[in-house]
Amino acid sequence: MSVSRRAFAEGLATAFLLAIVVGSGIMGERLAAGNAAIALLANALATGCGLAALIVTFAPISGAHMNPLVTIALAVRGDHAWREVPGFVVAQVIGAVLGVWVAHAMFDLPIIEASHKLRAGGSQLFSELIATFGLLVVVLRGSRHRPDAVPWTVACYITAAYWFTASTSFANPAVTLARSLTDTFAGIAPAGVARFCVAQAVGAALAIGVDRWFDADRPGAASPLAD
Numbered sequence: 001m002s003v004s005r006r007a008f009a010e011g012l013a014t015a016f017l018l019a020i021v022v023g024s025g026i027m028g029e030r031l032a033a034g035n036a037a038i039a040l041l042a043n044a045l046a047t048g049c050g051l052a053a054l055i056v057t058f059a060p061i062s063g064a065h066m067n068p069l070v071t072i073a074l075a076v077r078g079d080h081a082w083r084e085v086p087g088f089v090v091a092q093v094i095g096a097v098l099g100v101w102v103a104h105a106m107f108d109l110p111i112i113e114a115s116h117k118l119r120a121g122g123s124q125l126f127s128e129l130i131a132t133f134g135l136l137v138v139v140l141r142g143s144r145h146r147p148d149a150v151p152w153t154v155a156c157y158i159t160a161a162y163w164f165t166a167s168t169s170f171a172n173p174a175v176t177l178a179r180s181l182t183d184t185f186a187g188i189a190p191a192g193v194a195r196f197c198v199a200q201a202v203g204a205a206l207a208i209g210v211d212r213w214f215d216a217d218r219p220g221a222a223s224p225l226a227d
Contacts, residue, residue, distance in 0.1 A: 001061065007087040009062040010071075011095030013054050017066050018099025018178050019106075020050035025185035026107045039185055040162060048159030055151035067172040068092055069204040073136055076208055079143065089174075096178035104182065115180050115187030124167045124192075125199040131161045131169035132203030140211040173197045 021043070028042030058064035063080065065071045068089040074080035101111050138157045142150045161169030170176045170188070176197055180190040188196065 003084050003087055006062040006084065007091040009058050010065060010088050011091035011098075013058040013062070013064055014066045014092045014095035014174060015099035015102065016054055017047075017050065018096045018175065019102045020099075021047050021175070022100050022103035022179070022182050022184060022186045023106060024050075026103065026109070029185040040168065043185065044159050044162035044168075047162065048155040051158055052151045052155035055154060059151070062088070066092060066174075067135075068174055069132065069136065069172065069200060070139055073140060073204055073208050073211075074143070077140065077211065092174040093177060096174040097181060100178045100182050109182075109184070113181065113183045115183045115189050117183070117187040117189055119167060119188045119192045119196070125195055127165040127167035128170060128196050128199040129203040129206075131165045131167065131171040132200040133207045134161065134203075135169075135171045136204050136207030137210060140207065141214070144215075167196070170196055171200060171203075173200055176200070 024046030025039070025043045028039035028046075032038040032042070054066065055064040058066075063071075063074070065074070065088065071080060071085055071088045071092070075082050075085050103109075104111050104113075135154070135157060138153050139150065142153045146153070158169060158171070161171065170179065173196075176188060176193050179186050179188050180193050181187075
């Protein structure tokens, strides 16, 4: 399949992911009558179920990364061609923004808006580092040893991470950027985006290092320079 079609699949999958994240956040908050725990539970369950469905659907086409850090990590390990990385990342970012706009349209909200939801402080950034580290470890180890189980392991991890991290686990630069464009339950104020993305990149780098260390003695380990 052509690179352009694979990149389009990444963009489409990421758009659906953001429509799920933002749309379920809006619906959960509206129906929860002020109960933040119920709204978060609805948001987490919808996101986890949606992730599983999207990975099963799009993995045979593009790998269903839906996350620039996953795309880069797989390229570093030699499982994904570096020449496809720019197209995938651009498609993921565009798809994420379009997904937010779709959610707004479905709930009759302004298509373009900025979030006022502050997510700041060291605990939030550390949470993003941990959330991203865990996600990348699950993806990298699972894709090598249990690729058939990846849809469920990733979905379960993200559902859990919504609850065990102070940041509710963005763990994805494209998602973080797009969620700054919604002033709803799932939003993040634009001022926090860069810091979240840096923390996520650090978490991903640590996960890549741990993954390589686990495989240090594996015969025929893939070269990180593979193209």
